[in-house]
Amino acid sequence: MDFQILLNNLTNPSLLFFVLGILAVRLKSDLEIPPTSAKFIALYLMLSIGFKGGQELSHSEFNLGILGALAFGIIISAVIPFYTFFLLKKRLGTANAAAISAAYGSISAVTFVAAVSFLDLQGQTFGGHMVAVMALMEAPAIISGVILLEKYSEKKSQGGKREVILHAFTNGSVLLILGSLVIGLIADEKQAEGIKPFVTDIFKGFLAVFLLDMGISSGRKLKSFFKYGYFSSVFAILVPLFNGCVVAFLSFWISPEAGDRFIFAILAASASYIAVPAAMKLANPEADEGLYIPMALAITFPFNLTVGMPVYWIIIQYF
Numbered sequence: 001m002d003f004q005i006l007l008n009n010l011t012n013p014s015l016l017f018f019v020l021g022i023l024a025v026r027l028k029s030d031l032e033i034p035p036t037s038a039k040f041i042a043l044y045l046m047l048s049i050g051f052k053g054g055q056e057l058s059h060s061e062f063n064l065g066i067l068g069a070l071a072f073g074i075i076i077s078a079v080i081p082f083y084t085f086f087l088l089k090k091r092l093g094t095a096n097a098a099a100i101s102a103a104y105g106s107i108s109a110v111t112f113v114a115a116v117s118f119l120d121l122q123g124q125t126f127g128g129h130m131v132a133v134m135a136l137m138e139a140p141a142i143i144s145g146v147i148l149l150e151k152y153s154e155k156k157s158q159g160g161k162r163e164v165i166l167h168a169f170t171n172g173s174v175l176l177i178l179g180s181l182v183i184g185l186i187a188d189e190k191q192a193e194g195i196k197p198f199v200t201d202i203f204k205g206f207l208a209v210f211l212l213d214m215g216i217s218s219g220r221k222l223k224s225f226f227k228y229g230y231f232s233s234v235f236a237i238l239v240p241l242f243n244g245c246v247v248a249f250l251s252f253w254i255s256p257e258a259g260d261r262f263i264f265a266i267l268a269a270s271a272s273y274i275a276v277p278a279a280m281k282l283a284n285p286e287a288d289e290g291l292y293i294p295m296a297l298a299i300t301f302p303f304n305l306t307v308g309m310p311v312y313w314i315i316i317q318y319f
Contacts, residue, residue, distance in 0.1 A: 021215020054184020056128025099287035102145025106272035126259035225294035244269030271296035
């Protein structure tokens, strides 16, 4: 393993701000990011990624390769919940298993943002269509989770399939990413240059502040999570690692571009702690948020930032 890549990632300022957030909670500091500011920054990150992806896509030739990438992303998202559900069902119950499997089949847009930063440090780029892949990977996992819940639970979903599926596509983060992607795609190139400083130059600074807030949120959720024992922690590390490594290898047959393959791997390895919890409140209210949100946010998210991304990148370089 190239430990220099791992060391560089561990000393990334954005990641260190995430660690600072956790440390602040452990030290019982009153440090916090105002909720309205945190929400604005999250919206900014989604807007920036979507718009830049649309701009990249506008310079790309729409072909079978792009369609294949979109299909591959959807398949990954839909399939992961089915095998993870049965790993979880016996130990954690049907409701929790359905919610967790949906979370791990879906994606973390913030992990995607961090992956973009990682690629930038490696001097690598990725195709603009990968933003569309990310956005399309939210809904299939939620739908798969609902299907599993309906099939194996004695108490059926209260929200209704149609309502849950609609929510998956109209979730704020998904809608903003897709909308920004379309705007970036159709925007006049000269006029788009006018907002380039906003969507590009200050991106990393806002990412650092957002990850500081994520660190604070993670630190606060850890205490209630530990009551479930070691199984959920081991799952939150090994399953994403497995998903990311397998997809890093398989993506060779989907795209020759290292940047695109890395994005596929990190999307497969990440877990949703925004869109899926919102959908599960409607479809699966019996699932314990104190379990599946900390698994995704406090365990899988920092694991991918510290160890996961260098591992996936090394696999991609080797194959």
